[in-house]
Amino acid sequence: MSAPGRPQALMPEPLGGEGNPLSAPGRPQAPMPEPLAGEGTPVRAAAHPGFARYLAPVRLEEALEAMARPGGATVLAGGTDLMLQLGIGRVRPAATLLNIRHVEGLEAIGDEGGELVVGTLVPVSTLLADPRVALHAPLLVLAARRFASEQIRNAATVGGNVCNASPAGDLATPLLALGAAVTLARLDGGKVRTRRLPVDGFFTGPGRTQRAADELLLALHVPKAPAGAVQRFYKGGTREGLDISSISIALAARRGDGGALHEVRLALGAVAPTPMRSPGAERLLEGVVPSAERCAAAARAAADDARPIDDVRASAWYRRELLRNMTERMLADVCA
């Protein structure tokens, strides 16, 4: 906070109809406190992380062009991760700080046939508020409830959470379990070209994805829950709010006639370099009405598939134990 260009002043201008967002409609506008600084010079807050320029385009093409230029661009969406990562040097500033918040059409949720299309700029709090998400992808709601705090959920975007590719990312496991896909866009000969990739395989390592440096993630494509859908989420941590997972588990399946599970997808977070599925557990659960023994075996298989490490949040041993126990509990609940 020791900015060289120390703050200077501001230029207050009286406002027309705009007001305090908390003022109730119809009430007389409350008087606002006087700004504290003097008049004359614009205010400065001057932290310089090393970007050469700043862009906040409205058109997608302009954003993609900035990403394709030599020196590239660091994408700013919600900023909640970027601010921290710049601060600790994990992200090296590209030539351009590219604020994509004004790019048109990236903050909508669309209902397109069999899938929900969630724009990259949709804040996590919208997942909790939008009835279409609750209806068609309840797993995302379960995960969003455990996502940081309201202050972070209001700022953090779904696209940012996916692109940051934390092994503990709260949306990664539900998206994997749901069989979601992403669309990426790049500029090619002046035209916007998009490609669609499944989330399964999108993560290639901690903080790494298949997204190329000149590609922007435009949207998430989430298949709608089928009839008989079974969706469960577990996040292990020390408290309900504002915690990073020690592990997370997301389960999506369809219960057919007779109670057998189909299209079982069990995704695990924070137990490998990337969010991952458990092929062993899925194989044991697919097409059967799982008995208690089968549930226990599937939970052991999930623990065997995981490749956890020791870190500040949990030891590898604890993660594996927690994973086995909580998977078994989740499956028991599903089969009860």
Add this chain to the structure above:
Amino acid sequence: MSAPDPLPAPPPEVAIAFTLNGVRQRASVGMGASLLELLRDGMGLTGTKYGCGEGECGACTVLVDGRSVASCLMFAVDADGRSVTTIEGLAHDPRGAALREAFVAHGAVQCGFCTPGMVVQAAQLLQRCPQPDAAQASQAIEGNLCRCTGYRKIVDAIVAAGQSLGGPAAGGPR
């Protein structure tokens, strides 16, 4: 400092215009500056507190376009075109006033460092849920740390502020 600056000129700052507590403001900000730095160091509005700088403690909570955010994690450049309300801006707001009185009446303030963030976050809760119950109040401040009170009195104060304002009963959208 009088010594000549050996560093190359810093990159240009970004001119932004936004609404702060109902008043149009212009500012020139570095690309990495947080909204919190702009508010405290630039505007001199020190009601908003710098706690952890990592979005973990909620002391820096402000409203941006009516929604609570951690101002330490928001880029100041991204305030361009938006409406920002700080604890100072809630001074004359009915919800802010009700919360202030309730915090005092319930002894919800000890060292006071978390209080501005608590009040701003609670104001956002009262906006979407005018009469929260204790569970809703408690959940709403999950992103606000208090190391003094044990939260009980803060939760009581938020519930009481809602009741004092009247409005629809608890059980609305969370």
